[in-house]
Amino acid sequence: MDLTFSPAQEAFRTEARAWLEAHVPAPGTLASLDTAEGFEQHRAWERTMFEDRWSVVSWPAQYGGRDVGIFEWLIFEEEYYRAGGPRRVSQNGVFLLAPTMFEHATPAQKARYLPPMAAGDEIWCQGWSEPDAGSDLAGIRSRATPNASGDGWVLDGQKTWCSRGAFAEWCFGIFRTDPGAERHRGLTYFLVPMDAPGVTVRPISQLDGETGFAEVFFEGVEVADDQILGSVGEGWTVAMSTAGSERGLSLRSPARYSEAAGRLIDLYAARADGDGPQAGRIADDVARAYIDAEAYKLHTYWTASKVADGHSVGPEASCNKIFWSETDLAIHTAALQLLGPEAELLDPDPSGEGQAQPGPWLDGYLFALAGPIYAGTNEIQRNVVAERLLGLPRG
Amino acid sequence: MWWPSACSGCRGVEDQVRFAFTEQQLELRGAVRQVLARECTVADLRAMALGDRHGGAGRTHERWSVLAELGATGLLVPQAHGGLGLGELELVGVLEEAGWAGLPEPLLESAGLAAPLMAAADAASNGGAGSVLGRFLEKVAAGEVVATVGGIDVTSAGLVTTTTPSPEVTQGTVVTPRVTGASVAGVALVALNLPGAGWQLHLVEADPDGVTTTPSIDPTRDLGTLEWSPWPHTLIASGERAEAMLSDLADRAALFSAAQLLGLTERMITMAADYAKERRQFGKPIGSFQAVKHHLANARVALEFARPTTYRAADSIARDLADRSAHASMAKAMASDAADLAARVALQVHGAIGYTWECDLQLWMKRAWVLSAAWGDAPTHRSRVLSHAMAAAAER
Numbered sequence: 001m002d003l004t005f006s007p008a009q010e011a012f013r014t015e016a017r018a019w020l021e022a023h024v025p026a027p028g029t030l031a032s033l034d035t036a037e038g039f040e041q042h043r044a045w046e047r048t049m050f051e052d053r054w055s056v057v058s059w060p061a062q063y064g065g066r067d068v069g070i071f072e073w074l075i076f077e078e079e080y081y082r083a084g085g086p087r088r089v090s091q092n093g094v095f096l097l098a099p100t101m102f103e104h105a106t107p108a109q110k111a112r113y114l115p116p117m118a119a120g121d122e123i124w125c126q127g128w129s130e131p132d133a134g135s136d137l138a139g140i141r142s143r144a145t146p147n148a149s150g151d152g153w154v155l156d157g158q159k160t161w162c163s164r165g166a167f168a169e170w171c172f173g174i175f176r177t178d179p180g181a182e183r184h185r186g187l188t189y190f191l192v193p194m195d196a197p198g199v200t201v202r203p204i205s206q207l208d209g210e211t212g213f214a215e216v217f218f219e220g221v222e223v224a225d226d227q228i229l230g231s232v233g234e235g236w237t238v239a240m241s242t243a244g245s246e247r248g249l250s251l252r253s254p255a256r257y258s259e260a261a262g263r264l265i266d267l268y269a270a271r272a273d274g275d276g277p278q279a280g281r282i283a284d285d286v287a288r289a290y291i292d293a294e295a296y297k298l299h300t301y302w303t304a305s306k307v308a309d310g311h312s313v314g315p316e317a318s319c320n321k322i323f324w325s326e327t328d329l330a331i332h333t334a335a336l337q338l339l340g341p342e343a344e345l346l347d348p349d350p351s352g353e354g355q356a357q358p359g360p361w362l363d364g365y366l367f368a369l370a371g372p373i374y375a376g377t378n379e380i381q382r383n384v385v386a387e388r389l390l391g392l393p394r395g
Numbered sequence: 396m397w398w399p400s401a402c403s404g405c406r407g408v409e410d411q412v413r414f415a416f417t418e419q420q421l422e423l424r425g426a427v428r429q430v431l432a433r434e435c436t437v438a439d440l441r442a443m444a445l446g447d448r449h450g451g452a453g454r455t456h457e458r459w460s461v462l463a464e465l466g467a468t469g470l471l472v473p474q475a476h477g478g479l480g481l482g483e484l485e486l487v488g489v490l491e492e493a494g495w496a497g498l499p500e501p502l503l504e505s506a507g508l509a510a511p512l513m514a515a516a517d518a519a520s521n522g523g524a525g526s527v528l529g530r531f532l533e534k535v536a537a538g539e540v541v542a543t544v545g546g547i548d549v550t551s552a553g554l555v556t557t558t559t560p561s562p563e564v565t566q567g568t569v570v571t572p573r574v575t576g577a578s579v580a581g582v583a584l585v586a587l588n589l590p591g592a593g594w595q596l597h598l599v600e601a602d603p604d605g606v607t608t609t610p611s612i613d614p615t616r617d618l619g620t621l622e623w624s625p626w627p628h629t630l631i632a633s634g635e636r637a638e639a640m641l642s643d644l645a646d647r648a649a650l651f652s653a654a655q656l657l658g659l660t661e662r663m664i665t666m667a668a669d670y671a672k673e674r675r676q677f678g679k680p681i682g683s684f685q686a687v688k689h690h691l692a693n694a695r696v697a698l699e700f701a702r703p704t705t706y707r708a709a710d711s712i713a714r715d716l717a718d719r720s721a722h723a724s725m726a727k728a729m730a731s732d733a734a735d736l737a738a739r740v741a742l743q744v745h746g747a748i749g750y751t752w753e754c755d756l757q758l759w760m761k762r763a764w765v766l767s768a769a770w771g772d773a774p775t776h777r778s779r780v781l782s783h784a785m786a787a788a789a790e791r
Binding site: 001002003004005006009071262265266268269283284286287288290291292294295296298299301302304305306308309316319322323379381382383385386387389390391392393394395 | 702
C-alpha cells in the first residue's frame with residue numbers, strides 16, 4: 001500500500017495546475033451553462049481545453065487525449081476543481097457516452113464521434129427516461145422500426161429529463177426495436193442528431209428557473225444502421241455500461257466534493273457562532289460532511305487500485321452513487337445552515353468575499369438536490385446493493 | 396470498470412500509487428479467519444455469555460495459543476523480541492477477522508496497544524533484550540502473557556486519565572476502572588495524571604487481589620477495575636514523553652477499534668441478510684421487501700466507505716505521517732457510525748427474535764455498542780477532525 005504519487009504523477013499535476021491557473025476563466029465570467037449564452041461560452045472553454053489536450057486526458061491520443069491512467073485522471077480532476085474550473089457542458093458525452101463507446105463502438109464510430117465530442121463541437125444529451133419510464137427504465141415505449149428500404153430505422157416516441165437537451169447537437173438514447181421480446185431484450189441504443197427532421201425539443205425549466213433539461217419528441221426520425229451503438233437488441237447491456245460509468249468512477253470524481261468540503265471548513269471558520277445554541281450540532285454536521293468527502297476520495301482510490309490491478313468495479317458502484325449524492329447534499333446543507341437566514345439570497349454581496357457568501361452555496365445545494373434522483377434514484381441503487389451485494393431476493 | 400488507456404506500461408512500476416493490500420497481508424488475514432472459524436465458534440461465545448467465563452478460560456487459553464502460533468499476538472513486536480515486526484496494516488486485517496468472529500479475548504489491547512507501547516518505551520530506554528520491558532515483550536509475542544492498557548480515555552478536549560486516588564484512603568494506592576482483559580492480563584500499561592504528578596505511564600504486573608470484575612452489557616467482555624500502587628520502579632515514562640506515547644496509543648486505539656468494528660459490522664449485516672432470506676411473511680422472504688432491503692443497503696454503504704478510511708489511517712500511522720491522528724479519528728468516526736447503524740438495522744430486521752437472549756446477534760451487537768463508544772465515540776472523533784481541519788485551513 002502506497003498512497004504517495006510518483007514523481008511522474010507529480011510532474012503531471014504541476015503541468016495541469018500551471019495550465020489551469022493560466023486558462024481557467026475568472027469566477028463569474030461565464031453565464032450559466034443552462035442558458036443559450038452560457039452554453040456557447042462553456043463550449044468555447046471545452047475548445048480551449050481541447051486545443052491543449054486537457055479536455056479528455058484519459059483518452060487515447062488519436063482522439064485528443066493524453067493516454068494517461070486512472071490516477072492521472074484523478075489528479076487532473078483534483079487540479080480542475082482546485083482551480084475553480086467551469087462545469088463541463090460536455091459531461092454527458094465525455095464521462096458517460098465515451099466510456100460506453102470505447103467498450104461498444106466500431107472503429108468507424110469512434111473516429112466519427114469522439115474527436116468532435118472532445119473538442120466541444122458536438123455536445124451530447126441523454127435520451128433515456130420517458131414520461132412513463134423513469135426508475136422502471138426497461139418500461140420505455142419509444143420505438144425504432146425498420147425503414148421501408150430496409151437500410152435504416154425510424155424513431156417515434158418521447159424522451160424526457162434530457163440534461164443539456166435544450167441546446168445539445170446529439171442525443172444517445174434507447175429505443176424499443178422488438179416489441180415482442182422480453183422488456184430488457186428488445187432494446188437498441190441509438191445515436192441521433194438533434195437537428196434531424198422529426199425531432200422536436202421542448203426545454204424544461206429546472207428548480208433554478210433555467211432550462212437544464214428538455215423533453216424531446218421523435219416523429220418519424222430516420223437514422224442509419226451505423227447510428228446504432230452495439231447491436232440491435234443489445235441496448236440494455238450497452239445502457240448498463242453507461243450506467244456503470246454514471247454510478248461508478250467517471251461521472252463524479254471525488255475532487256468535486258473535496259473542494260466543496262474545503263470551502264465548507266472555510267465557511268465554518270468565517271461564520272460559526274462558537275457559543276450559539278446550534279453550534280454543536282452544526283459543528284458535527286460540518287465535520288461529518290468533511291469526513292464523508294474524504295472517505296469518498298479514499299474509496300475512489302481504492303476502486304482505482306482495483307481497476308489498475310485488472311479487477312472490475314462491480315455492484316459496489318451502486319454504493320458509490322448513494323454515497324456521493326448524499327455527501328454532496330450533506331456538504332451543501334451544512335453550508336446553508338451556517339448561512340442561516342441569508343441562505344435564501346440569490347446574489348452574493350458584491351462587497352463580500354465569495355466563499356463566505358450565499359450565492360454559490362445555494363447553486364450547489366440546488367444541484368446537489370438532484371443527485372439522489374438522477375443516474376438511477378438512490379432507492380433503485382439500494383435495491384441493487386441489497387440484491388447484488390447482499391443476495392436478497394428480488395421483490 | 397473499463398478504462399480507455401488501461402495505463403499500459405504503468406502497472407508493476409514500483410512507485411505507482413497502490414491503495415490495496417499485498418498478497419502476504421491477505422494471506423495472514425485469511426489464516427486468522429480460518430483459525431478463528433474453528434477456535435471461536437458461536438457455541439464457545441454462548442458458553443461464555445452464559446456465565447461460564449471462568450469455566451471457559453481453557454478455550455481462552457487455546458485460542459490465544461493458536462493466535463500466538465500465527466504470530467498475531469506479537470505482530471507489532473520487533474523481531475529482536477520474538478515478534479513478527481509487521482505493521483498496522485497487517486494488524487488491521489487480523490482485527491477485522493477478530494470482529495467477524497466475535498473474539499472475546501483482548502487481542503486489540505494486547506497486540507495492538509500494549510505491545511507497541513512497551514516496544515516504544517523499551518527502545519527509548521535502550522533496554523535491549525535483557526530489560527524488564529524486553530522480557531515482557533518476548534512473553535507477549537509468544538502468547539505466554541496477555542498485556543492490556545488502562546487509565547486513559549479520549550475526549551474532544553483531549554486525553555484524560557481515568558485513574559484516581561483510591562477512595563479507601565490507602566496511602567499511595569490508585570484505582571483504574573474499566574480495564575479490558577483485566578482478569579486474563581499478566582501485565583497492564585496504565586496511565587495516570589494526578590495533580591502535581593503530570594502524565595505518567597506505569598507497567599503494572601498482575602495481582603489477582605487487585606482486580607475486581609466489572610459486569611458489562613457485553614456478556615463476553617472481560618472488564619475489570621485495577622487497584623494498584625505506582626512506584627518508581629513501575630514508572631516507564633513521564634511528562635511530555637508519556638503524553639506523546641499516550642497520544643500514539645490513542646491513535647492506535649482509534650484505528651484498531653475501527654478495524655474490529657468493521658468485522659463486527661460485516662458480521663451483523665450478514666446475519667441480518669441471511670435471516671431476511673429465510674424468514675417469510677405475506678408468503679415471501681422478508682428480504683424481498685424494499686423497506687428491509689433499504690435498511691440493510693444503508694448499513695452496507697456505511698461499511699463500504701468506513702473500510703478505505705480505516706486502511707488509510709493504518710498506512711498513515713505505519714508511516715508516522717503528520718496527519719495520522721486526524722486520519723485515525725476519521726476511521727473511528729466512520730466505523731463507529733457504521734457499526735451503530737448495522738447493529739440497529741440488524742436488530743430491526745430480526746424483529747422480536749433479535750430482541751431475545753437466544754439470538755446470536757446479541758453477541759456481536761453488544762460488542763459493537765461497546766467498541767463504538769470506546770476510545771472516543773463518533774462525535775468525539777468528528778470534533779477532533781474538525782479542529783484539525785480548522786488548524787490546517789488557518790495555515791493555508
